[in-house]
Amino acid sequence: MTRRPRTSTSGIYTVAAEAGVSVMTVSRAMRGVEGVSAKKREAILQIARRLNYVPNSNARALSQTNADLIGISLPTLVNDVFADILDGMRGTFERAGYSTVIDTTEYDEARELRWVSRLLSWRPAALVLTGVHHHPDLKPMLRDAGIPTLETWDFAPDPIDICVGVDHRAAGAEVAAYVKGLGYRRPAFVGASPGTDPRADARAVGVGSVFDTPLLRPVLTHDNPFRVGAAGLRAALTEGEPDVIFFLNDLMAFGGLTAAEAAGRGVPGDLGIVGFNALGLNTVLPVRLTTVSTPRRQMGVMGARSLLARLNGVRGARATPLAVEVQPGGTTRLQAGA
């Protein structure tokens, strides 16, 4: 049959012919497995290098029913949290010989389902999902695919397969207890609108569980985080009389801080501002927020290791919760000026 013209890529047969051996010997030499004499292996590798022969991973994957590939699904890359987690994971996988295919869901479950299906089409050796809340059709799809799956960032005791993450409810409670110890009593929570982000909801529940006064939680429009923070703070001050505001993350908290000062509220005297996720940003500014540091890179590395262990048949803990750390705010004041 005549096919479309071959690419110029040398195949394993070209190398075998050039080296005067069979394709099996080339295959063995390329993979570094037993059964080839050192002399022949060297000769073959040299010829392969000269011809710029790169084995076809698709053919290998087909022959082996799955690929040396990890599929990773994240909400977005434009967020230090996911960039950090991804950084830890990718490095670990890369060194273990796995490539990574990535998709971003933009926090949309339908899109997650669609993209995960596309990831599965590559028959990856394993899959990484962000969070523990997914489209109802996702679980059966993964069950049928039958591949190891890591859920990360969120912790849940009963994951689909394995899970490495932080318990956002507990983290909210932890920072809330610290803040309550400072004397604050009337909390508000500013982040995603209720019901739109399970993570935000969990954190809000954790915060609320610590205080006697009900948690004030204004509805927000999704937008640039700085503006969300500022608008959220204004909404909170309009709707009630909070003396401390917990933000979904540090960026929103900085937006809130700006708005608080514009509104004439002294921070931390009149109003407490609390962030989340301890961004690097927070370490170089004159103002140091009270925030919660989350072990994101470590989470990526540990998650990847768990998954690799699972691929090697080692069964460890199904769910690993990671600790967070409350970072007290400070007033490392600095004379400003451009």
Place this chain on the structure above:
Amino acid sequence: MTRRPRTSTSGIYTVAAEAGVSVMTVSRAMRGVEGVSAKKREAILQIARRLNYVPNSNARALSQTNADLIGISLPTLVNDVFADILDGMRGTFERAGYSTVIDTTEYDEARELRWVSRLLSWRPAALVLTGVHHHPDLKPMLRDAGIPTLETWDFAPDPIDICVGVDHRAAGAEVAAYVKGLGYRRPAFVGASPGTDPRADARAVGVGSVFDTPLLRPVLTHDNPFRVGAAGLRAALTEGEPDVIFFLNDLMAFGGLTAAEAAGRGVPGDLGIVGFNALGLNTVLPVRLTTVSTPRRQMGVMGARSLLARLNGVRGARATPLAVEVQPGGTTRLQAGA
């Protein structure tokens, strides 16, 4: 021959048997190509959905000599610049039906060569590289692979294949001219040590070309950007008498700003501080740096579009330079406090 037990994944034959048609008809139905009656297509798609059948992209790639896959090589993901570029590219590719495989080189040419070779093993439809300086063995490897290649972030008039980026030399000259217009005369450049980062070198050359006084450029140790900035500023003040310091990026510039004030130099009176890359960071702080905004997301989108056009046989410009914009500093002062 007996192979290792089949995965539970339904193959195209399973679907065909279930639907009572041939595999070719299923193949056509799944791809949405002509030649299947509407009734049969519907029936097949429904069965496929019920069985959670996901086509095997590796088999398809093998059959077609290349995959619906774009390989992307970046220095790192923990840097807003590359996260932004990647964000623009990935979204565009994803919507066009391509998956993306990513590797990170950590600014190491040898590693780039190794990872690019791994990317090529997937027989991607196209490849994206960062920058225009590569390992000498890379070009022949790409030539033999014969796939469309986009170089991005840097601009060069004679790319390997196509190129969308900014001219860092020109950008350095542009901001330097602006700063000279403000009255500064004795420049220093703080970023990567000379010879370690072609981009930094290009920018430094651009800056130097504008001033009469030779550019002071201290040698640095690679580290956290804030500390590099602070240490670089101190080194510059020790080695000479600059009245303005250009930093490789905004993070370093903020580090420098902190160090300048610690050293008792007034900014911008005694010493000018200039950043690069206009990070979001810079829009919410009391201090607003003079910096250069680079169209990173747009670059990603445009680069991806150029590559997609090329894949569809459209030949546009080989090299597209993107304009940058100098952002004047300001003193949007804010009362600080935690």
Place this chain on the structure above:
DNA sequence: ATGCCAGTTGGTATCGTTAACTTTACAACC
């Protein structure tokens, strides 16, 4: 009836690699 066309449908070789099995080469042993 017959021929012809357009629209569907099916049979099968092929993509590049590896698993499983077979063959060969050669040395050690009785």
Place this chain on the structure above:
DNA sequence: GGTTGTAAAGTTAACGATACCAACTGGCAT
């Protein structure tokens, strides 16, 4: 010398999808 054992190398049939070509439909003009 003949037997046996072992490491190295080769042969062949998959893996799952698609391109190419052939064959089959039904409608319609002749």
